[in-house]
Structure formats: structure tokens, C-alpha cells
Amino acid sequence: MKLVTMEAFYAVVGLILFLVAGRIAADATHPKRWGSAAFWALLGATFLLGKRIPPAAIGWMVLAMVVLAAARQVGRSAPQEVPQDARKAEAQRLGRRLLWPALAIPATAVLGSRLLGFVHARGVWLIDPAQATLISLSLGALVALALGLRLTGAAARVPVGEGGRILETVGWALLLPQMLAALGTIFAKAGVGPVIAGLVTAALPTQHAWVAVAAYCAGMAIFTMIMGNAFAAFAVITGGIGLPLIVQAHGGNPAIMAAIGMLTGYCGTLLTPMAANFNIVPAMLLELKDRNAVIKAQAPIAAVIFIANLLLMWFCVYRF
Numbered sequence: 001m002k003l004v005t006m007e008a009f010y011a012v013v014g015l016i017l018f019l020v021a022g023r024i025a026a027d028a029t030h031p032k033r034w035g036s037a038a039f040w041a042l043l044g045a046t047f048l049l050g051k052r053i054p055p056a057a058i059g060w061m062v063l064a065m066v067v068l069a070a071a072r073q074v075g076r077s078a079p080q081e082v083p084q085d086a087r088k089a090e091a092q093r094l095g096r097r098l099l100w101p102a103l104a105i106p107a108t109a110v111l112g113s114r115l116l117g118f119v120h121a122r123g124v125w126l127i128d129p130a131q132a133t134l135i136s137l138s139l140g141a142l143v144a145l146a147l148g149l150r151l152t153g154a155a156a157r158v159p160v161g162e163g164g165r166i167l168e169t170v171g172w173a174l175l176l177p178q179m180l181a182a183l184g185t186i187f188a189k190a191g192v193g194p195v196i197a198g199l200v201t202a203a204l205p206t207q208h209a210w211v212a213v214a215a216y217c218a219g220m221a222i223f224t225m226i227m228g229n230a231f232a233a234f235a236v237i238t239g240g241i242g243l244p245l246i247v248q249a250h251g252g253n254p255a256i257m258a259a260i261g262m263l264t265g266y267c268g269t270l271l272t273p274m275a276a277n278f279n280i281v282p283a284m285l286l287e288l289k290d291r292n293a294v295i296k297a298q299a300p301i302a303a304v305i306f307i308a309n310l311l312l313m314w315f316c317v318y319r320f
């Protein structure tokens with residue numbers, strides 16, 4: 001028996017999204033009032049009711065959210081600017097203490113994952129050991145929230161209002177990482193990996209070990225750019241290129257291949273708008289005129305890291 005599982009935190013997320021939807025519905029000045037409220041309420045329902053309703057119902061909810069986004073019915077409230085003098089005065093009052101809530105998240109995640117997963121008595125576990133890291137990270141977010149309220153003296157309704165403002169700024173792009181990760185799983189189940197392996201083998205001289213390495217690294221980066229998620233690309237490219245060509249055909253070390261291959265996939269993350277949470281959301285939050293400004297700034301770094309990973313894998317994967 002586990003006292004705390006991830007379902008409890010999913011329920012908290014669902015409740016917050018319902019509160020955001022209610023706030024939008026009550027705002028008569030909102031330009032996309034009912035569409036936005038419906039979108040965030042549907043998303044909240046997927047978190048709150050995910051395991052309590054049939055999977056088909058979740059699928060219909062997701063389709064409804066896609067329709068609302070595609071029909072441009074998901075908008076944002078009019079921004080409420082805080083006077084610059086007031087912002088500066090509050091920043092000076094709080095000083096470096098503003099960093100405490102942000103630092104509380106990783107600190108709680110590390111300590112919790114190391115300690116909480118081992119707490120049990122008479123067959124009753126404090127948290128689910130299999131989800132110790134995720135639960136600790138979620139707990140860290142709640143600790144940071146409580147610490148932020150304590151430091152600033154803000155009312156409990158402020159996090160909902162400000163959190164809702166950020167959610168509305170991000171908009172439908174918030175769903176993109178989850179949907180692309182799910183798509184990667186579907187691709188893996190559908191057998192896309194073997195198809196890619198056949199195409200690569202037919203097009204490239206993979207009998208040479210270095211070609212197999214180059215194909216795997218390039219495949220991880222390119223497929224990550226397409227999927228927007230290195231985890232989604234990993235299952236497909238590792239199953240289609242890495243394991244059959246590097247490990248089975250040339251006797252490469254699977255642990256080294258997987259570790260460096262995942263890092264190579266992250267090079268693709270730096271170069272694609274499909275990784276909305278990394279590359280598009282920051283541009284939206286900072287209200288940059290060029291939505292691809294983040295990608296352009298990261299491109300040289302991605303190229304250098306990719307070349308370094310390619311050489312590192314070629315040197316290590318067949319020698320250790």
C-alpha cells in the first residue's frame with residue numbers, strides 16, 4: 001500500500017486548471033471567454049479524471065481541445081501591467097530571497113528521491129518507490145509555492161491568477177510535448193523502427209562501424225527535430241538503428257550508445273519549434289518579436305555539441 005502516489009498530484013493540477021477555467025469564464029472582458037474556459041476545463045478533466053473514465057473519453061476530450069485551438073478559440077486575457085516603480089520596490093524588498101522558492105524545487109526533489117522512497121512500515125509505503133523522483137519533484141513544487149506565498153505575503157488566489165496568466169500566454173503549445181511523446185510511443189508500437197532500419201541499411205554502407213554511428217546520431221537529432229521530444233525519438237531510432245546496427249552488427253556497448261545517443265537527440269531539441277516548451281514558450285513569455293530567436297541563439301551550440309557527441313560515441317562505443 002502506498003499513501004502518496006502521482007495521482008494525488010495529478011488531481012491537484014486538475015483542480016488548479018479548473019480554477020483557471022472558472023476565472024476565465026467569470027471574466028466578461030476576455031476576448032475568447034468560453035472557448036478558453038472550455039479548453040482549460042477539458043485539460044483539467046484529463047488530469048483529474050484520467051483513471052476514472054474510459055480512455056476513449058479522454059481521447060474525445062483531447063480532440064475537442066484540438067478543435068478549440070485550431071478554431072482559434074483559445075485566447076488570453078488582457079495583460080494587467082504592474083507599475084514599474086512598484087515592481088522595483090518589491091524586488092528590492094525581497095532581494096535574493098526570490099531565489100529560495102526556485103531552489104526549493106531541486107533541493108526537495110533530490111532529498112525526497114533519496115529518502116522518501118525508503119520510508120515504510122508494516123507493508124505501508126509513504127510514497128510509491130517506483131515514482132519517488134516524480135513525487136519528490138511534485139512535492140518540491142508545492143514547497144516552493146508555500147515558500148513563495150510566505151515570502152511575498154501574497155493571498156492564496158494570486159498563484160491561480162498569475163499561473164493562469166502564464167498558462168494563457170503559453171496557450172495550446174502547452175500540450176505539444178505530451179502529444180508528441182505519445183506519438184513517439186505510437187510510432188514504436190506501429191513498427192516504425194524496423195522500417196527506418198531497412199531504409200538506412202538500403203541507403204548507407206552500414207557495414208562500416210563509423211557509418212552506423214553517424215546514422216544513429218543523425219537519426220536521433222533529426223527525428224527529435226520532427227517529434228520535438230528526444231524521449232519519443234529514442235524508442236524509435238534506438239530500436240531501428242542503434243540496437244540492430246551498432247550493438248548487434250558491430251558489437252557496440254549499448255549503455256554508452258544509449259547515453260550519448262540521448263544527448264545527441266537533445267541537439268535536435270535545441271533546433272526545432274516542435275519543442276515548444278523549450279523554444280517557443282520562452283519567446284512567448286518574453287514577448288520576443290522573433291518567435292525563432294531562441295532557436296537561432298542555440299543553433300551554434302547545438303552544432304558543436306552534435307559534432308562532439310558524434311566523435312565521442314565513435315571513440316567509446318566500440319572500445320569500452
